[in-house]
Amino acid sequence: MLLAAAASPAPADESANVQSRIDAAMKSAKSFAVTTQYPAEAYSATLVHVAPDRSRVVVAIAATTTDVVTVGSASSSSKNGAAFQKVESPADASVRARLGGSLKVGALDPDVTVAGVTYGAFETTLPLGRAATLKCTYDKRSFRLVLCSNADVTQTYSAYDDPSNVVEPPTNLDQASPAGTH
Numbered sequence: 001m002l003l004a005a006a007a008s009p010a011p012a013d014e015s016a017n018v019q020s021r022i023d024a025a026m027k028s029a030k031s032f033a034v035t036t037q038y039p040a041e042a043y044s045a046t047l048v049h050v051a052p053d054r055s056r057v058v059v060a061i062a063a064t065t066t067d068v069v070t071v072g073s074a075s076s077s078s079k080n081g082a083a084f085q086k087v088e089s090p091a092d093a094s095v096r097a098r099l100g101g102s103l104k105v106g107a108l109d110p111d112v113t114v115a116g117v118t119y120g121a122f123e124t125t126l127p128l129g130r131a132a133t134l135k136c137t138y139d140k141r142s143f144r145l146v147l148c149s150n151a152d153v154t155q156t157y158s159a160y161d162d163p164s165n166v167v168e169p170p171t172n173l174d175q176a177s178p179a180g181t182h
Contacts, residue, residue, distance in 0.1 A: 018122060018143075019105040025143035026102055027051075031165035032144075036155045048159075054167035071169050083174035103136065103145065112137055119146055126153075 026032075034047040047057040053073075059066045067078045068087070076084040109121035119137035126132050126148075134155065136148040148155040159165055 015105045015108055015122065018108060018120065018138075021143040022105060022138055022145065023102055025138075026145065029144065030161045031159070031163075032157060032161075033159040033165060034155060034157050036153065038153045040152050048165050048167055050165055050167045056167045069167060069170050071167065074169070076170055076173055078170070078172075083172045084170040085174050103148065106133075109135060111140075124148060126155075 029049075029051065031048070031050040034045075034049070036043070036045040036047075038044070042062040043060070045057055045059040047055060049055045054071050056067070056069045059068075065080055067084075069076050069084065075087045077087045078084045103124045103126075106123040106125065109123060111118050112121050113119075114137070118140065120140045120143075121135060121137050124134055124136050126134060132150060132153055134148040134150045134153060137146045138144060139146060144160055145157040147157065
């Protein structure tokens with residue numbers, strides 16, 4: 001999706017105001033999906049977040065696929081379709097916030113118009129192996145994220161409040177004790 005600069009500059013909202021409104025909008029969403037494409041690194045990911053505390057992210061890097069399901073404080077992971085194994089949930093609140101769709105609002109950019117719709121815009125930096133600066137757009141009424149991208153990475157937000165967004169605990173959880181424990 002190509003972004004064109006709108007004729008008028010972004011509103012005088014400060015980054016902190018936009019940050020708090022986007023955080024509130026993402027937190028109030030019943031559910032949403034995020035698709036990330038990073039072709040140069042053979043990376044793609046799909047995240048489905050269901051409020052308040054369920055997420056499923058499937059990450060493909062080259063020929064390896066990792067599927068991570070988090071329900072509450074319980075997380076499990078599967079590599080290449082194998083049975084799921086319990087894993088430690090991220091203790092870092094910033095990791096959990098990113099899984100829930102939160103992004104750090106950096107510099108505000110002028111509004112952009114796509115297919116006749118004007119969106120608010122800002123820059124953010126994501127740790128995608130190395131720091132990557134992306135231009136992001138958000139709906140100016142709901143403050144929900146729409147798209148973050150640069151020449152290498154595209155992150156698309158969609159399916160807000162879609163009842164078909166469902167995250168259930170895996171049914172094929174390996175109950176065996178991890179190696180070295182009894």
